[in-house]
Amino acid sequence: xxxxxxxxxxxxxxxxxxxxxxxxxxxxxxxxxxxxxxxxxxxxxxxxxxxxxxxxxxxxxxxxxxxxxxxxxxxxxxxxxxxxxxxxxxxxxxxxxxxxxxxxxxxxxxxxxxxxxxxxxxxxxxxxxxxxxxxxxxxxxxxxxxxxxxxxxxxxxxxxxxxxxxxxxxxxxxxxxxxxxxxxxxxxxxxxxxxxxxxxxxxxxxxxxxxxxxxxxxxxxxxxxxxxxxxxxxxxxxxxxxxxxxxxxxxxxxxxxxxxxxxxxxxxxxxxxxxxxxxxxxxxxxxxxxxxxxxxxxxxxxxxxxxxxxxxxxxxxxxxxxxxxxxxxxxxxxxxxxxxxxxxxxxxxxx
Amino acid sequence: xxxxxxxxxxxxxxxxxxxxxxxxxxxxxxxxxxxxxxxxxxxxxxxxxxxxxxxxxxxxxxxxxxxxxxxxxxxxxxxxxxxxxxxxxxxxxxxxxxxxxxxxxxxxxxxxxxxxxxxxxxxxxxxxxxxxxxxxxxxxxxxxxxxxxxxxxxxxxxxxxxxxxxxxxxxxxxxxxxxxxxxxxxxxxxxxxxxxxxxxxxxxxxxxxxxxxxxxxxxxxxxxxxxxxxxxxxxxxxxxxxxxxxxxxxxxxxxxxxxxxxxxxxxxxxxxxxxxxxxxxxxxxxxxxxxxxxxxxxxxxxxxxxxxxxxxxxxxxxxxxxxxxxxxxxxxxxxxxxxxxxxxxxxxxxxxxxxxxxxxxxxxxxxxxxxxxxxxxxxxxxxxxxxxxxxxxxxxxxxxxxxxxxxxxxxxxxxxxxxxxxxxxxxxxxxxxxxxxxxxxxxxxxxxxxxxxxxxxxxxxxxxxxxxxxxxxxxxxxxxxxxxxxxxxxxxxxxxxxxxxxxx
Numbered sequence: 054x055x056x057x058x059x060x061x062x063x064x065x066x067x068x069x070x071x072x073x074x075x076x077x078x079x080x081x082x083x084x085x086x087x088x089x090x091x092x093x094x095x096x097x098x099x100x101x102x103x104x105x106x107x108x109x110x111x112x113x114x115x116x117x118x119x120x121x122x123x124x125x126x127x128x129x130x131x132x133x134x135x136x137x138x139x140x141x142x143x144x145x146x147x148x149x150x151x152x153x154x155x156x157x158x159x160x161x162x163x164x165x166x167x168x169x170x171x172x173x174x175x176x177x178x179x180x181x182x183x184x185x186x187x188x189x190x191x192x193x194x195x196x197x198x199x200x201x202x203x204x205x206x207x208x209x210x211x212x213x214x215x216x217x218x219x220x221x222x223x224x225x226x227x228x229x230x231x232x233x234x235x236x237x238x239x240x241x242x243x244x245x246x247x248x249x250x251x252x253x254x255x256x257x258x259x260x261x262x263x264x265x266x267x268x269x270x271x272x273x274x275x276x277x278x279x280x281x282x283x284x285x286x287x288x289x290x291x292x293x294x295x296x297x298x299x300x301x302x303x304x305x306x307x308x309x310x311x312x313x314x315x316x317x318x319x320x321x322x323x324x325x326x327x328x329x330x331x332x333x334x335x336x337x338x339x340x341x342x343x344x345x346x347x348x349x350x351x352x353x354x355x356x357x358x359x360x361x362x363x364x365x366x367x368x369x370x371x372x373x374x375x376x377x378x379x380x381x382x383x384x385x386x387x388x389x390x391x392x393x394x395x396x397x398x399x400x401x402x403x404x
Numbered sequence: 405x406x407x408x409x410x411x412x413x414x415x416x417x418x419x420x421x422x423x424x425x426x427x428x429x430x431x432x433x434x435x436x437x438x439x440x441x442x443x444x445x446x447x448x449x450x451x452x453x454x455x456x457x458x459x460x461x462x463x464x465x466x467x468x469x470x471x472x473x474x475x476x477x478x479x480x481x482x483x484x485x486x487x488x489x490x491x492x493x494x495x496x497x498x499x500x501x502x503x504x505x506x507x508x509x510x511x512x513x514x515x516x517x518x519x520x521x522x523x524x525x526x527x528x529x530x531x532x533x534x535x536x537x538x539x540x541x542x543x544x545x546x547x548x549x550x551x552x553x554x555x556x557x558x559x560x561x562x563x564x565x566x567x568x569x570x571x572x573x574x575x576x577x578x579x580x581x582x583x584x585x586x587x588x589x590x591x592x593x594x595x596x597x598x599x600x601x602x603x604x605x606x607x608x609x610x611x612x613x614x615x616x617x618x619x620x621x622x623x624x625x626x627x628x629x630x631x632x633x634x635x636x637x638x639x640x641x642x643x644x645x646x647x648x649x650x651x652x653x654x655x656x657x658x659x660x661x662x663x664x665x666x667x668x669x670x671x672x673x674x675x676x677x678x679x680x681x682x683x684x685x686x687x688x689x690x691x692x693x694x695x696x697x698x699x700x701x702x703x704x705x706x707x708x709x710x711x712x713x714x715x716x717x718x719x720x721x722x723x724x725x726x727x728x729x730x731x732x733x734x735x736x737x738x739x740x741x742x743x744x745x746x747x748x749x750x751x752x753x754x755x756x757x758x759x760x761x762x763x764x765x766x767x768x769x770x771x772x773x774x775x776x777x778x779x780x781x782x783x784x785x786x787x788x789x790x791x792x793x794x795x796x797x798x799x800x801x802x803x804x805x806x807x808x809x810x811x812x813x814x815x816x817x818x819x820x821x822x823x824x825x826x827x828x829x830x831x832x833x834x835x836x837x838x839x840x841x842x843x844x845x846x847x848x849x850x851x852x853x854x855x856x857x858x859x860x861x862x863x864x865x866x867x868x869x870x871x872x873x874x875x876x877x878x879x880x881x882x883x884x885x886x887x888x889x890x891x892x893x894x895x896x897x898x899x900x901x902x903x904x905x906x907x908x
Binding site for chain 2: 117121122123141143150352398
């Protein structure tokens with residue numbers, strides 16, 4: 054039954070891809086029941102024939118968090134499929150408990166000393182990490198970026214796989230919020246980690262969108278450092294300081310969960326828009342506490358990252374085999390999509 | 405005490421009612437017995453089915469428990485082996501994990517170091533957010549948990565605390581993850597499709613994604629059964645899941661009655677639910693029951709046919725006997741009547757018959773309803789003499805000869821013996837029309853008999869006249885004429901009483 058469902062998912066995804074032929078994401082789509090195409094769990098390796106039978110990679114990402122666990126599952130799927138073809142891929146997939154460019158720098162430098170075919174990084178801080186990557190590339194390391202945050206545009210990293218439209222995701226979510234609020238009112242913005250390109254870009258998209266409407270204003274902008282508890286504290290404070298806050302824009306996975314808890318606890322009617330597929334956030338969406346969520350296809354990010362890493366390891370560069378930036382989709386889902394999304398992602402809405 | 409006469413009809417009715425009562429009693433008894441048999445069979449079916457279900461659920465629950473225990477044992481052994489190996493690099497550790505994984509057939513076998521770094525055969529990753537059991541700093545005892553993975557797959561995670569050092573790092577845990585689909589395959593191995601089963605979490609969510617029959621399917625079992633059982637039963641059902649108890653639940657969906665049996669899987673928080681619908685046991689027992697019922701119905705039908713046949717035969721026989729008796733009675737009555745009106749010596753009608761006839765003719769004379777009527781009076785000559793001299797046997801012979809002679813000329817039914825030597829012939833219709841010729845022939849014969857010394861009969865006759873008021877009027881005229889004839893015959897040589905008397 055799952056296979057049938059997944060095949061249907063592929064067809065649905067293909068249709069979405071055809072519609073979104075500009076290479077841009079599905080952000081801003083209608084409220085139609087398109088949840089089945091939000092995440093693609095059915096992947097097959099492309100026709101590329103790896104040059105070796107053994108590969109060893111190192112990946113590091115911003116922070117230990119369920120979002121990257123979802124990416125890891127896509128990677129493991131690809132690893133199993135390579136194994137079926139007789140190609141053994143081993144890799145490390147490491148992150149600190151708290152986002153830190155220092156920690157990431159240390160990990161990257163250590164990895165540079167190791168025997169890895171490719172080193173992949175989800176950039177914790179664009180400004181700080183990009184030079185490190187350039188240095189590693191200069192030393193002969195094959196470096197790529199992945200998941201949600203790319204390095205600076207002039208960075209020498211070989212390729213990027215992940216969300217290429219974080220600014221637009223932030224703008225689209227905020228546009229949905231503004232429309233919901235009738236283009237007037239105060240908005241609180243919660244961001245993830247300082248310097249994390251994906252978070253910062255979304256926040257910028259949000260701020261630029263609000264700036265378009267003269268009856269809207271930003272009450273505050275706060276960083277939760279990817280902590281749900283911190284997000285809850287910040288949202289609570291914002292609501293206490295500005296009881297008339299009409300809405301929140303949440304730029305990462307922990308933001309909407311903490312904000313929804315605060316809004317519920319304080320009895321606020323503030324409208325929440327946010328990112329990602331946290332199970333608790335999906336339940337808030339189902340209950341109407343969260344207005345909409347931008348869900349990224351983490352599984353595909355993981356799967357494609359490993360495929361591109363194999364090609365890079367074989368000495369390939371962006372071109373016909375893979376692009377400089379492999380884009381992965383983000384889909385905005387609403388209350389009516391929450392239940393099926395919970396079932397797709399977590400198996401049972403009641404779990 | 406007055407006694408009522410018992411008629412055949414009463415006997416027949418009593419027999420019929422008795423037969424019907426016996427038949428009804430026997431059929432009712434057979435029907436009741438068959439109903440009892442069905443009821444008992446149903447109870448037995450329920451008991452056997454429940455027992456079968458419980459047995460199935462228990463066996464499967466134990467299968468999972470054995471799987472869990474085996475994995476725990478294998479994990480300990482694997483950790484022991486790895487601990488003894490002098491592993492100095494991550495590559496060697498991965499290789500060792502791979503070997504143990506393959507040798508012991510462990511699913512996703514992994515070790516966890518003190519920094520919550522997870523080591524598997526192919527990957528090394530930070531696992532704190534991914535594995536719930538790592539949320540605690542230390543693992544005190546073995547732990548069983550259900551993992552709901554992104555992508556909707558569900559796994560059973562078994563973890564044990566370990567205390568070994570590899571590459572100078574302290575390792576704190578070892579775990580395996582078993583895909584629930586693999587457990588379902590294991591459970592389905594001995595099923596042969598005769599039952600439905602599914603694994604549920606405490607809140608009723610279907611973990612195995614197996615359909616529990618077509619009606620519940622893969623729905624949350626509480627949602628599926630709500631409204632189809634009483635609220636009390638439903639709450640009790642939920643409580644049993646929450647407190648890891650076993651039990652059974654019977655519910656009706658779309659008029660179909662189903663029974664499920666649930667058995668907790670120890671330490672997992674799961675309930676294994678088994679359901680038989682249209683199962684082998686029920687089908688087979690029901691088939692036996694239906695066959696038995698059909699046999700009972702056949703018995704009843706056979707009994708009805710036999711009883712009906714028997715009743716029909718009995719009815720026919722009673723009717724036949726009754727008819728025969730009736731015919732016999734009629735015949736007897738005829739004989740008696742005939743005997744009452746017939747002269748036993750000559751076979752012609754007797755004096756009694758003549759009197760009846762006389763009465764009827766008198767009525768007709770009075771009604772002036774008589775057209776043709778004549779009477780012949782006959783008297784045997786010399787009877788007394790024969791009786792006296794030759795005995796009554798000779799006398800009787802003479803009477804029979806005389807009667808035969810009269811009947812030779814006149815219709816037998818018209819001849820009456822009205823006295824010892826007297827006969828009367830009543831002539832009507834055709835007999836009346838031919839009387840003159842017949843009487844003339846008769847007299848010629850008698851006259852010849854005088855010469856032959858055979859029976860001589862003197863006759864006189866008279867036809868009805870308008871002034872006649874009764875038959876006796878005719879009789880008197882005929883009687884007088886008969887005496888005149890007697891004298892005439894005497895003159896012709898016929899022997900008379902006087903002759904015999906004189907001769908003696």
